Amino acid sequence: MGAAHSLPDARPWKDIAELPISAAAVGNHEFDGGVSTLRTRAKSLPFPLLCANVDVGLPGCAVVDTVVGPVGVIGLTHPHSQRLSQAPQPVDDWSERVNELARSLRRQGVRWTVALLHDGAAWWPQRSGTGAPVGTRSDRLAQITCPWGSRSTSSSAGTP
Template identity: 40%
Template sequence: MDVSAAGNHDFDFGKEFLERVSQDLSYPLLCANAEVSLPKASILSTSSGDIGFIGLTSSDLLASSNYRVDRRHALPVQRVEPNIPSMADELKRAGARAVVVLLHDGTDWRFSGDKYEARPQRLFAKIQGWEEVVDLVVGGDTLGRYYGSIGRMKFVQPWPFGTEIALVDFEFRRSEVCTRFAAVPVKGSEEWDGFGADFINEARQDVLGTLPHSLTAYSGGRAPLAEFMAECIFAATAADISIAYVACGQPASDGIFAYLGSGSVTRLQIAQLTPWTTHEICTSEVTQAESNKLCGLANAARSHRSRAWAMHTSGSSRDILSIATTSGAATHVIAETIGRELEWKRSGETSFEGVRTVLGRVDRSRILGR
């Protein structure tokens, strides 16, 4: 790595934590649109000329604050978006022959039938004022893919999760910068042997059971994988309602953003499907009216492009119902959905144990269908 920009999840453990750990990085981590002690911009020297970089995190960190393990970690203040053309001019006066904006935002998208459809209009309206002084914008965050231009300014956003690399070539001429780009698929993989490798290997070796058939979560469609996880939480508790989500585990190039294949299921696979939690199961109480509000989370017609929710119920008609979910993001989203904070208690069980229970049943026909 030579340079990077802070993303919204870089702040999951709070502003002070990021400021502290960024000092140990061997490259600059940039952030120009939040009040945090990171550099706003940097110039990288190359044999062909200097390149200036500006880093922008999500423009609304609070909007994604539910998707953290613990919301108590303080986020940085965001007041006014920086003047990117002015910053780019300053970098060029300092010797940069080209300016790149590393933007933690990207193209919107949807699936129309079985076809991925990028919708860059919102993003391009946001960045079109940069075209006279910025040479390249590198996008991300939305898990989509798009390559394009606004006038002379190029935009690249490769498929996420290391599936594709955007290769950009600058050719510096006397009075202009010629920019070419290509999408390079990534083939093969190597086992991670850096920090955390021992935890990954331990989780990979912990087999929870055998799944008879594959389960998926489809962008904007059905999510039997989320329904399976809700059943697993239900099986690990005596609650009236269980709620679960699954999140992006692969590029959505085929419409599927989360997948669990048939055969052996490991703790690592479940951990990858459900981020932003310690996987401890928490319980609380809601009213019947509040449980009706929560049904909207599991509405397939309104599902998020990269997250799917499901709800499993006992069918109880009591006025006060017990509810179970995983710690972290799910408890935050449930509270936001019903409009009040809940008092959550740790049950002593985990979602991993729930998976082990469901997969261990003799009657496999109870496992949710495709």
């Protein structure tokens, strides 16, 4: 979501509620007012605010109706939100939780599932030999998408 921290010390929740959003993942700044404020604000939104990897009383997934059929959405906040805000520690079994949510969405008739990840800046610009900025990418997205990839190891929770 992230838009809740667009202005210093201002949280434009009312403006966000007016945007054409179908579902959103909690970002680290949504925790700035504390978990109870986050839950209260989430109830005022016309769309689900999702958080599968931190236990804060919000749903981990939702089904969004589209013109091509229902789409499953799983929301994940920044993996280090507790370092960046007042967020609780992420759950240790978040990847298993994502797999189970995806399987649950599939049982509900969803053909496609999207994982929304509020990762913020997963890379920091560095200078190349020419002085031009070069981004270094994190592997967090690969870790999250891996359960749906074509892995052949038996340690996988399986493809939903």
